[in-house]
Amino acid sequence: MARKNTPTYTIELPLHIPIWQQHRLEKKFKIARNVYNSCLGEALKRHKRVKADQTYRDLLREPESKERNKQLSDVRKAYGFTEYGLHDFVKPVQAKFKENIGSLEAQKLATRAFQAVEKLHFGKAKKVHFKTFNDDISVENKLNTRGLRYANGHILWGDKPTKKRPKPKNWLCMPVSPKASDEYAQRALMDKTKYVRILKREVRGKVRYFVQLIQEGYPPIKRNQKVVDDKTKRVGLDIGTSTIAISSKETVQLRELAPECDPDEKKLRRIQRAMDRSKRATNPHNYHDNGVTKKGKMTWVFSNRYLQLRRERKELYRKIAVARKMSHEKLANEILELGLDVRVETMRFQSLQKRSKKTTRHNKNGKMNSKKRFGKSIARRAPAMLLSIMDRKLKYHGHSIKKIDTYAVKASQFNHLSGKNMKKQLSDRWNDVGECRIQRDLYSAFLIGHTDEKLESIDVDLCKDEWDNFVQLHQQEIARLKQSSSQTLRWFVT
Secondary structure: OOOOOOOEEEEEEEEOOOHHHHHHHHHHHHHHHHHHHHHHHHHHHHHHHHHHOHHHHHHHHOOOOHHHHHHHHHHHHHOOOOHHHHHHHHHHHHHOOOOOOOHHHHHHHHHHHHHHHHHHHOOOOOOOOOOOOOOOEEEEOOOOOOOOEEEOOEEEEOOOOOOOOOOOOOOEEEEOOOOOOOHHHHHHOOOOEEEEEEEEEEEOOEEEEEEEEEEEOOOOOOOOOOOOOOOOOEEEEEEOOOEEEEEOOOOEEEEEOOOOOOOOHHHHHHHHHHHHHHHHHHOHHHEOOOOOEOOOOOOOOOOHHHHHHHHHHHHHHHHHHHHHHHHHHHHHHHHHOOOOEEEEEOOOHHHHHOOOOOOOEOOOOOOEOOOOOOHHHHHHHOHHHHHHHHHHHHHOOOOOOEEEOHHHHOOOOEEOOOOEEOOOOOOOOEEEEOOEEEEHHHHHHHHHOOEOOOOOOEOHHHHHHOHHHHHHHHHHHHHHHHOOOOHHHHHOOO
């Protein structure tokens, strides 16, 4: 099996294959989709049986303890609601398609299905989705010795040709040829391949195939990549739903998250309204007279126009996702150029996505305040993705993100000169620290970067030593933000 303890990185390359190989690949993807849906359906059944068990329900009401958690685990095992229990289920399913899908590939599909239902079981998701014909799909192996594998510049999948069967129907041999100018890919292919993942995506209305090679070791260093000489340099980050404040000895910045990821909201709304009109016109029997959708299982008919609009919407969201990831990768590189001792507050972005439970009224006009919070902003900016990217890049250097104790440090309330905490409203964007007026997010990043080694309190002496340098860099950044073309950044300094 693939060794999990060794460092790993991924390289993705496009597959350029003839039509006859695409047909064989489509057949394998179709089988993989059916295997995944079968595993997902079985996992849902076992999940419902576990939830209906009276012993399990009684244990959930008891206080949390190791003994209680062990008993809950035993109940799940008794119903086969485990990853390996689903591996046993997929064995006879895979045996019917053994000429197209290997046992390890089927196990990975079963694992993916179990993980989806496991999130539902523990309340981390509301529902699971079965794979439809038009959905993007991927298949991966566990090792690189049999089944789906990479060898000698080719992706191999299926039974090997023999004297009796020189051209087996399920055999695939797809060349992987990166560009000659792509030095990074050429060097990455020299490392050992742990296993292979093959993907199907729809790009600009056309189906394309890609291969991801999971390589052992560290990714090659690019020619223009800067490496920090002093790895002990600290960087404090105060990340929000749409911005991130950065504080180090060299720079103080307030940056907008994924500024390139600016979707055309008007175009999306027009597409969604047109889809809704088309859907209602072709399915009038599924709606009440007042326009509300009827409850229960229904059959839906979609027009060609609706399908075209859905493809346009999918392409727009795909472009947004690509731009967001690329922006986060660049920003992560810029932050790691400042230092590898990166410190950030522990944030629960899922809680910020939820609607407020309290019903409040506006102080002036008395109208009901909206219960919406930061769901749309988090979905567009993906702050948690930036942190995961930085953590992955730091591990290449033997480091990881240091997360401070938010409730113990209270960086947004602390004043290092007075040593006291003062509660502030979310709308208060400035702090009065001594004789200086400091932007709240930049000051929080400064304090986070000057926490002690236990990450539980702020090192006041260290803050005082570097305070003058921070104030000078802060004033330069405020002057830049006031002249910024970004309305979001200007709002934070008004």
